[in-house]
Amino acid sequence: MARGVQGLARVAVVVRAGVAPLWWLGVFAAGIGVLVPGITGRRIGVMAGGALFIVAAVVVSYCRRRRYTALTRSVARAGKHDVLQDRAVTVRNWRRGHRWWLLLAFVAALGSAFAVSVAGGMLLAGCGAGLRLKAAWLGRRECADNALLWVRVDWLDGRGGQPAGKAVRTYRSTGVAAGDAAPGGARRRTAALV
Structure with missing residues (x-):
């Protein structure tokens, strides 16, 4: 790129990029976990999974909001x-950069089914739901400010995703019609x- 020219990725898109893989891997792991009674049994596993889903969704949704603000x-x-x-490029970069973490989380969720069935998968799905809620919160802020938020691509590090990380010093903005x-x-x- 020429001097002074920078690539910008949408902040909300980077946040939202993990929603689908976390949600579907979690649902799949929970579905397999239902077949395994685990040490605690299915009933306790499902109740623990439901609690973990809610806690994960709330924690992920509210995590680092002060930094975003x-x-x-x-x-x-x-x-x-x-x-x-x-x-599409932003989503692809995030998923490529996090594919091994996603695979490791899926394997851990499957393995946890032998102890507490369903719980690991529900935790993973809850993280995906929390990211979706955070992206929706960012969308409401963008609508209220009438500006879309962008972050420099080189500040996202090589893995494609920490839109509120230490390397990020400021956001850029455009009108709502951009991108x-x-x-x-x-x-x-x-x-x-018509």
Whole structure:
């Protein structure tokens, strides 16, 4: 890239990138865990799994919100030469960078079914639900401020994802029409042509 030109990835898209893999791997692991009674039995496993799902969703949803809020206060306008990364590229980079962690979490969730059936899978699914709630919260902030939040790609480190990490010093902003993702990081719905 030329001097002064930076690649920017949507903050909400980076947060939302882990939702589908965590949710579906968790559901799959919980489904397999139902077949294994475990040491505690299925009933206790399902109740513990439900509690873990709720706790994980709440903790992940509220984790680091203060840091996100602080970064949005010091937001700078994106320059005309900055390159906005496509949603699909951001999601693909995050998933490639975290594939081994996802695989390890899935294996751990399956292994935990022999002790407490269903619980590990529900915990994993709860983490995915928490990320979805956090992305929705970011989307509401973007709508309220009428600006989309972007982070420099080189600050996300090689693995593609810590939009509120130590390396991130500020966010950039654009109008709500920029990029191919709606507020909150979902795919932008195009109006049907009449």
